[in-house]
Amino acid sequence: MPRRFLIGVAGGSGSGKTSLLRKIQEDLGEQQVTIISQDDYYLPIEQQEKDDQGMVNFDLPLAIDQRGMLADVADLLSGKEVHISRYLFNNKHGKTQKVRLSPKPIILIEGLFVFHYPALCQKMDMKVFLEAHEEVRLQRRIKRDGTERGYKEECVRYQWEHHVEPAFHSYLLPHRTSCDVVVKNNILMEEGYLELKEQLGQILSSVQEL
Secondary structure, three states, rough: OOOOEEEEEEEEOOOHHHHHHHHHHHOOOOOOOOEEEHHHHHHOOOHHOOOOOOOEOOOHHHOOOOHHHHHHHHHHOOOOOOOEEEEOOOOOOOOOEEEOOOOOOOOEEEEOOOOHHHHHOOOEEEEEEOOHHHHHHHHHHHHHHHHHHHHHHHHHHHHHHHHHHHHHHHHHHHHHHOEEEEEEEEOOOOHHHHHHHHHHHHHHHHHHHH
């Protein structure tokens, strides 16, 4: 069975994970990379925790179907296709997008909590931390949530203060020092990306030699 490599990619909200993954896929080729997102494993909203103000808090490890995510990762690593229902934020009609993921030599899994779950983290061959200043991330989130999800800035700032940043400091930032590569993304992807690209290229070369 061909060897497959699992790469974890995590960063705070607004750090640019989507842009980084797109760049990796473009540079290495779509036939070499499978991308799987933690966001596609949110539990139904009725199972989500609420804060003291009655607001749903999606920024908790318990918000994610960890077992389902781990099972799909295991299937991809073993060479099996998986089918997921893509999570659509603020979707009033409850429709989901069905997506088929096929196993490729490099499997990228991204999300806020991917380093927090031990069973998942232990399967990773490399861990990548995407870093950006807090104010930069906040402004990106305000723009994204307003444009793509229709959230008002007041709501975004409330979530940021009470849910997003507390989760970042509790469940992600402590893992930064154990990551193999740190990519800074305040304005443009800085030199850390070149290091990451080189390492991924070496992984692909080793796979092709097997």
